[in-house]
Amino acid sequence: MYNYLKRYFDIIFSVIALLLLLPVFIPIMILLKLTGEGEVFYRQERVGFQHKTFGILKFATMLKNSAKMGSGLVTVRKDPRITPLGGFLRRFKINELPQLWNVLTGEMSFVGPRPLPESSVVKYTDGVRKILYKNRPGITGIGSLIFRDEEKLVTCWKNTGGEPLDYYRSYIYPYKGMLEKWYYENISFTTDIKIIFLTAWSIFYSHSNLPYRFFRNLPSKPEELTEKWILNRHEMKE
Numbered sequence: 030m031y032n033y034l035k036r037y038f039d040i041i042f043s044v045i046a047l048l049l050l051l052p053v054f055i056p057i058m059i060l061l062k063l064t065g066e067g068e069v070f071y072r073q074e075r076v077g078f079q080h081k082t083f084g085i086l087k088f089a090t091m092l093k094n095s096a097k098m099g100s101g102l103v104t105v106r107k108d109p110r111i112t113p114l115g116g117f118l119r120r121f122k123i124n125e126l127p128q129l130w131n132v133l134t135g136e137m138s139f140v141g142p143r144p145l146p147e148s149s150v151v152k153y154t155d156g157v158r159k160i161l162y163k164n165r166p167g168i169t170g171i172g173s174l175i176f177r178d179e180e181k182l183v184t185c186w187k188n189t190g191g192e193p194l195d196y197y198r199s200y201i202y203p204y205k206g207m208l209e210k211w212y213y214e215n216i217s218f219t220t221d222i223k224i225i226f227l228t229a230w231s232i233f234y235s236h237s238n239l240p241y242r243f244f245r246n247l248p249s250k251p252e253e254l255t256e257k258w259i260l261n262r263h264e265m266k267e
Contacts, residue, residue, distance in 0.1 A: 032164075034218055039139055043132040050126060057088060057123070065112035066093050070127060075144035078165045083136040085144055086127040090115025103193040104180055121232060128168045140221040141167030142209050152198060157206035160213045169228040171212045172205045174240055175250070177231050185256045189263035200253045207248040215246070 061069045068089035075085045091110045104111070111119065118124040131137040137144065144166035150158060167173075179201065186196040212220070227240050241247055252258045 031216070031218060035138060035221065036135070038218075039132050039135075042139065043129045046126075047129050047133070050129070054126070057118070060114055061089055064114050065089065068093060074146065075166070076147055076150050076162060077136055077144055078162055080162055082147070083131070083144075085137075086130055088115075088118055088124040088127055090119050090124045103183060103197070107184075125168055132168065135165070138165040138167045139169065140224050141165050141170050142212065143167065143170055143173050152202050153206050153209075157209055161209055163213065164216065169224060170209075171224060171240075171244075171247075172208045174224060174227055174231060175208055175247075176201070176205065177235060182254060182256065182259070185259045189259055190266075191259075200251065204248070204251055204254060211244075211246070211248060215244070220244075 058069050061067075066089075071087045071089040071091070072084040073087075074082050077083045090112060091104075091108075092112065115124065128137055132139060141164050142161050144162075150161065153161065182201075183193050183196060187193050223243050227243060230239060231237060241250075
């Protein structure tokens with residue numbers, strides 16, 4: 030019943046959202062075409078429902094072939110590969126809105142695990158990989174919500190001499206895996222609605238601790254996933 034209800038919700042609201050946002054999409058598409066390198070959309074292969082790959086759609090916010098430049102798939106704050114307009118779109122998550130098309134076609138849902146490249150999926154434990162995409166991946170989800178400041182943390186780690194991929198492997202992926210297991214065990218239409226509300230809330234109140242108040246049984250956030258811990262670690266090493 031839940032899966033049918035969720036799919037109907039996805040179809041109805043993705044159509045409504047696409048129609049309402051069309052007046053916003055058109056000027057963005059024109060500006061993207063006239064600035065940067067003239068790219069409007071960016072499509073990347075991600076792992077989706079039942080581990081089938083699909084092309085995730087976003088507004089182009091980085092230079093062409095950026096995955097082969099600098100820090101690769103890892104993006105940091107003030108990344109030189111991000112275009113000026115792209116920085117604005119990323120700040121307010123506008124670059125993610127074309128994924129409404131992925132939702133309409135059934136490749137994604139509004140809420141679910143964040144779809145990742147295969148190279149990132151394999152970094153999760155076997156237990157997490159088995160449940161990760163038993164449901165459609167989402168535009169937002171509990172992992173995306175809790176890690177809304179991910180770029181900030183990775184940038185802090187890099188600025189204190191750390192290797193970004195090491196931080197992902199040692200701290201980000203283990204906790205993200207715990208969050209995705211929590212979502213799988215607590216999945217419901219009510220949970221999804223709460224996550225959508227909290228996602229909208231976090232755009233304006235990015236440092237809010239509201240998710241942990243809404244979901245009191247969430248796995249506790251490790252102190253290693255704070256700027257304070259990273260800076261203290263750096264000071265102790267000096």
